[in-house]
Amino acid sequence: MMIIMQPGATQAQIDHVIEHVEGRHLSPHAIVGVEQTIIGAVGESHSVPTSVFETLPGVLSVTRISQPYKLASRQFHPENSVFPLDGFTIGGLEIPIIAGPCSVESRTQIIETAQAVREAGANALRGGVFKPRTSPYAFQGMGEEGLEYMAEARALTGLPIVAEIMAVSQVPVMVKYVDVLQIGARNMQNFNLLRAVGDTRTPVLLKRGMSATVEDLLMAAEYILAGGNERVMLCERGIRTFETATRNTTDINAVPVLKSLTHLPVVLDPSHSTGHFNFVAAVAKAAVAAGADGLIVEVHPDPAHAMSDGIQSLTPENFAKMVRQVKAVAEAVDRRLVTPLPLGEGQG
Numbered sequence: 001m002m003i004i005m006q007p008g009a010t011q012a013q014i015d016h017v018i019e020h021v022e023g024r025h026l027s028p029h030a031i032v033g034v035e036q037t038i039i040g041a042v043g044e045s046h047s048v049p050t051s052v053f054e055t056l057p058g059v060l061s062v063t064r065i066s067q068p069y070k071l072a073s074r075q076f077h078p079e080n081s082v083f084p085l086d087g088f089t090i091g092g093l094e095i096p097i098i099a100g101p102c103s104v105e106s107r108t109q110i111i112e113t114a115q116a117v118r119e120a121g122a123n124a125l126r127g128g129v130f131k132p133r134t135s136p137y138a139f140q141g142m143g144e145e146g147l148e149y150m151a152e153a154r155a156l157t158g159l160p161i162v163a164e165i166m167a168v169s170q171v172p173v174m175v176k177y178v179d180v181l182q183i184g185a186r187n188m189q190n191f192n193l194l195r196a197v198g199d200t201r202t203p204v205l206l207k208r209g210m211s212a213t214v215e216d217l218l219m220a221a222e223y224i225l226a227g228g229n230e231r232v233m234l235c236e237r238g239i240r241t242f243e244t245a246t247r248n249t250t251d252i253n254a255v256p257v258l259k260s261l262t263h264l265p266v267v268l269d270p271s272h273s274t275g276h277f278n279f280v281a282a283v284a285k286a287a288v289a290a291g292a293d294g295l296i297v298e299v300h301p302d303p304a305h306a307m308s309d310g311i312q313s314l315t316p317e318n319f320a321k322m323v324r325q326v327k328a329v330a331e332a333v334d335r336r337l338v339t340p341l342p343l344g345e346g347q348g
């Protein structure tokens with residue numbers, strides 16, 4: 001439930017309410033606004049009558065959050081969550097673009113790609129080092145060696161790095177290197193992993209499972225938020241439908257639907273959602289037009305020889321073209337792309 005404090009409620013009154021929340025074995029999550037403080041009381045709250053809190057000094061009103069997800073809901077947190085990601089913010093007016101290869105394949109490949117995407121306007125670098133592959137015989141990623149190359153690429157370009165975490169045991173090594181932990185579609189409901197990243201304070205990009213509903217995605221985000229990690233971005237990456245013309249079906253509806261249900265930033269991945277480089281720019285533009293707060297796009301210097309997802313990877317030239325078009329769409333919907341670092345800065 002949500003305990004809305006009166007405007008001007010004192011800190012002592014707020015602390016008193018928090019004590020009562022804890023006394024009922026609920027966990028308090030306070031949102032301190034300029035005008036008003038709201039205290040979320042999360043847990044098994046259905047058996048606790050609202051009057052327990054309504055009668056406390058400084059309390060204006062108490063309402064129950066109707067959705068099963070609480071901390072993720074817009075009802076609990078009416079303003080968009082805006083948070084910093086090393087040099088820029090996500091969730092506000094400005095739209096960042098994350099780009100890079102599906103997998104880190106070598107030191108040269110990731111550094112070359114980082115420089116190319118930065119030049120084309122990317123704000124962060126992606127690259128998988130622990131790869132969830134359908135076949136156990138397919139390339140599984142470079143592991144920690146790949147993270148070292150990613151870190152080197154970050155030092156050279158100034159781009160923060162995003163990489164997928166596949167297991168709880170990878171938390172220590174991943175938080176040592178990456179700026180954003182990606183949870184892949186296949187792990188969206190790996191609840192142990194969600195709890196483990198919820199215990200870190202590293203931002204998380206949570207991808208929608210291929211057969212997950214919007215509510216499943218928000219419940220997965222709730223696990224991370226409940227651990228106290230508030231920096232969660234949701235990612236629509238296409239869902240499985242009867243359609244076979246594309247690898248997945250981009251659920252473009254999910255963008256405005258999520259924006260209405262949650263305060264968390266919404267990112268779209270047009271690479272996995274289409275599965276073909278020819279369709280990536282069109283869907284990237286649609287995503288920004290629909291209200292997405294960010295994009296994550298696969299780019300490879302030589303897609304024909306990529307070790308994974310080559311067919312859906314853009315060349316740096318095609319990526320640069322996509323960025324120019326997306327920029328125009330962003331401006332048409334009263335947003336703008338994050339200004340890339342001036343070339344030369346953050347390098348060397």
Ligand code: PEP
Nearest residue numbers: 102184185186207237272
């Ligand atoms: C990826 O980003 O390379 C990836 C494996 O994505 P997803 O989890 O969306 O399939």
Ligand code: MN
Nearest residue numbers: 102298308309
């Ligand atoms: Mn991929």
